[in-house]
Amino acid sequence: MKKLFSELKRRAVFKSLLVYLGVCWLVLQIIAVLTPTLNLNPLLGSALFVLLICCLPLVIYFAWYFDISLAGVKRTPDLNEQASAGKTSWQLGHFAGLTLVMLVSVYLGVEYFTAIKQQQLAKQQAVAQARLARTAISTIAVLPFSDNSPAQDQGYLALGLAEEMTSLLGSAGNFKVSASRSSQFLSEQGLTAQQIGQRLQVDTVLSGSVQAIGKRLNVRVTLLNVNSGSTLWSNSYARDLTEVSDIEQDIGRSVVNLLQDKYLEAGSFNTLASTRSADAYVMYLKGREQYRKQTTEAMQQARQLFEQAVALDPEYARGYVGLADTLLLLAEGDTVVQGFGVINKDIAVSLAQQNIDKALTRQPELAEAYAVRGLIGFMQNKFELAIADYEQAIQLNPSLAIAYMWKFLALNSLQRFDESLLALAQAQQLDPLFHSISQNLGITLSKFGRFDEAIAIFKQMQLDFPQSPFSHQGLADIYFGQGNLVGAIAEAQRAIKLSPDNHTLGHKLIGPLVQLGLTDIVKQKASDPAWTSTTDFYQETLLIFEQDFTKLFSRMDFKLAASPDDYWLQFEAGWYQAMFGNKPQALKLLTDNLALIEAEDMFGMPHCSPAIEVAWAERELGNKASAQSLIKQCNSLLEQQLQSSIAYFELHYLAARIYALNGQPTEAVQALAKAIEIGWREWWTKYDPLLQSLVGEPEFQQLIQFMDKDLARQKAEALKLFSE
Known part of the structure; x- marks a missing residue:
């Protein structure tokens, strides 16, 4: 070495x-x-x-x-070598x-x-x-804050502050915030913050506590990582109640800085429509507390509290929004999600418009204000304007679940079904525990033939709301739409047991019973005064099953004499005559006094009724041009709905009638077969005068025999439900 x-x-x-x-x-x-x-x-x-x-x-x-x-x-x-100039180097x-x-x-x-x-x-x-993780959409839920007051009388403040934080974070970029309604519901079930976050499928949960002592407000907040259960951040605030908006801004800024890897300076994250009046703020939160109860009495109280809030601070934009929203829900009629019917609709809309204008004048970027203005447009049947306002609200706050819900209703009214389903699905993602959203989503999915998904939603509703009849009502509708009348009857019975005074649920039971010809059971129900108003609706059908046509037509003549300007009554009488009575009389009843019906009501889908029946009558009278015009319009509406993925069996039955009227028996039978395959079980199909040109077709007779046999089988099964 x-x-x-x-x-x-x-x-x-x-x-x-x-x-x-x-x-x-x-x-x-x-x-x-x-x-x-x-x-x-x-x-x-x-x-x-x-x-x-x-x-x-x-x-x-x-x-x-x-x-x-x-x-x-x-x-x-x-x-061992000597250097040599002539020697080769290598x-x-x-x-x-x-x-x-x-x-x-x-x-x-x-x-x-x-x-x-x-x-x-x-x-x-x-x-x-x-x-990417830092700039991706952060998902968060704000839980109702706990009330730390000694008397436990500040719940309005605890829930209200959580609602305000939900709205504030929802308007922040790259944030998806679950609706406070769902968070509140799960909190009331006794779930932990981590369990609530897992159910709402969010990454983080913001929780806290509040206590107001005089004009002093103490707030403590904690941000929890749902996956690990660890605390990401916590802080305490003690300020005057008039500075509550500053507290909200500081909390929101801290959450954004932490979850989005940003640095927002103090004062750069502004809450909208705040007030420096402690009394106005308290009145507003108490109004929101009454609003959440969703009863007529509570809504009237909410209106008074919102009015006091804006009286104390005339510049309080959010107070005007709450007042406008409450006025609309107090309107008479069924044109809103849930009306409480104590104010004339036109007056309610006018007052709401005045208040929402005041809100937008003071705060032109308040998402909730545009959502309520959209509801005003919806109640005025200005659906396109309503949708524009909803989209503006969503742009300002992409987590505003109610804006998606109301947008769904407007799109549905315009028969833009694919878009409406998308809006409703977005609403359900943000607010999965909102009863109305889940129910509407289940119903809408069933319209698209997505029965498994719809059934899953109603089954989950049964777990979340075991005392509510609406999940059973939804399942009854699905089973009826699938031709499973026995299943519809069973679910209707469960729904009625939970809400015996709901007459709508009574129709869910009586309808399939009549369809199966179980007239004795219906008559037994009719003897009960509580069922009289429901069973009266089916008296004519009962007379048909009893083949008492003399009494049927006499009853209809009496009704016509009593209400000579009711075209729908005239149409009903004409239809019975067309199937079981005098054909010339039927043609007259169907085609006379058409001016009594509004143009938009002439083509009611999915049956396109009464237009398609009138088309048959016009053709029988020799008015081929008029008949063909009606048929053409019905066919156009049919194609439009079929292209939108709507899966009503009525649409295929309508197609069968159109083909039959146009002299296309093969196509008519095929369309009828499709309708029966996916659930059509109407007992009167064999008597339909629009299909009489098919009577000689063997395939038509086979379909009728199949349907009669299936109805007989289900009738026997349904009888067992009432014998147990």
Whole structure:
């Protein structure tokens, strides 16, 4: 070893290495400075480093055989040889050794550089993913704050502050905030914050506590990571009640800075429509407390509280929005999601418009104000304007669940069914525990033939709301739409047991009973005064099953004499005559006094009734042009709905009637077969005068026999439900 070191020193290998390493260090330092300055590829430095390392064995090899200095390059003689000017510097073996060293160096360099490149790419991807995670949509739920007051009488403040924070975070960029209604419901079920977050499918949960002592407000908040259950951030605030908006801003700014990797300075995250009046704020929160109860009495109280709030602070925009919203829900009629019917509709709309104008004048970027203005447009049947307002509200606050819900209603009114389903699904994602949203989504999915998804929603509603009849009502509708009348009857019975005074549920039971011809059971129900108003609706059908046509037509004549200007009554009488009575009388009743019906009511889908029945009557009277015009319009509406993925069996039955009227028996039978396949079970199909041209078709008779047989089977099964 001593001899080797001595030879390395004699051949100046150490000196060459020191010089080479010095040059390498200098070059790498220069590259390190130039790479960020000139925005060079980061791999350039790595590649140069690998190259210099790979050249190190070559430098050692050359240094062993040559003395490299400023005087030039000289062959270093071996110890046992004499220097000779005429001697060849290198032998063949020397070149072979150099080649081997070069090959090994190149191989090791390529392998090492590949590994470094892969590590560098992995690091870049990790950085990109981290940035994406910080800038992606953050999902959060704000739980109702707990009331820490000694008397536990500040619940309105605890819930109200959570609602305000939900609205504030919902307007922040890249945030998806679950509706406070769902958070409140789950909190009332006794779930932990982490369990609530998991149910709402959010990443984080903001919870807190409040206590007001005089005009002093104490708030403590905690931000929880749902996946790990760990606390991400917490803080306490103690300020005057008049500074509550400042507290909300500070909380919102801290949450955004933490979850979105931002830095928002104090005062840069503003809450909208705040008030510096503590009394106005308290009145507003108490109004919201009454509003959440959703009863007529509570809504009237909410109206008074909102009026007091804006009286105390005439610049309080959110107070005007709450007042306008309450006025609309107090309107008479069924044109809103849930009306409480104590104010004339036109007056309610006018007052609401005045208040919402005041709100938008004071705060033109308040999402809730546009949502309520959209509801005003909806109640005025200005559906396009309503949708524009809802979209504006959603743009300002993408987490405003009620705006999606109301948008669904407007789109549905325009028969833009695919868009309406999308809006409703978005509402349900944000507010999965809102009863009306879930119910409407289940109903809408069933219209699209997505029965499994609809059933799953109603089953979940049964778990969440075990005392509510509406999940059973939804399942009854689905089973009826599938032709499962026994299932519809069973679910209707369960719904009625939970809400015996709901007459709408009575129809869910009596309808399929009549469909199956179980007239004795219906008559038994009719003897109960509580069922009289429901069973009276089916008296004509009962007379048909009893084949008492004389009494049927006498009853209809009496009704017509009592209400000569009611076209729908006239239509009903004409339809009975068309199926079981006098055809000329039927044609007269169907076509006379059409001016009594509004144009938009002429083509009621999915049956396109009474237009399609009138078309048949006009054709029978020889008015072919008039009949064809009606048929053409019905066919256009039919195609429009079929293209929108609507899966009503009535649409295929309508197609069968149109084909039959147009003299296309093969297509008519095919359409009827499709209707029966997906659930059509109307007992009167065999008597339909619009299909009489198909009576001679064997395929038509086979379909009627199949339906009669299935109705008989279900009738026997339904009887068992009432014998148990």
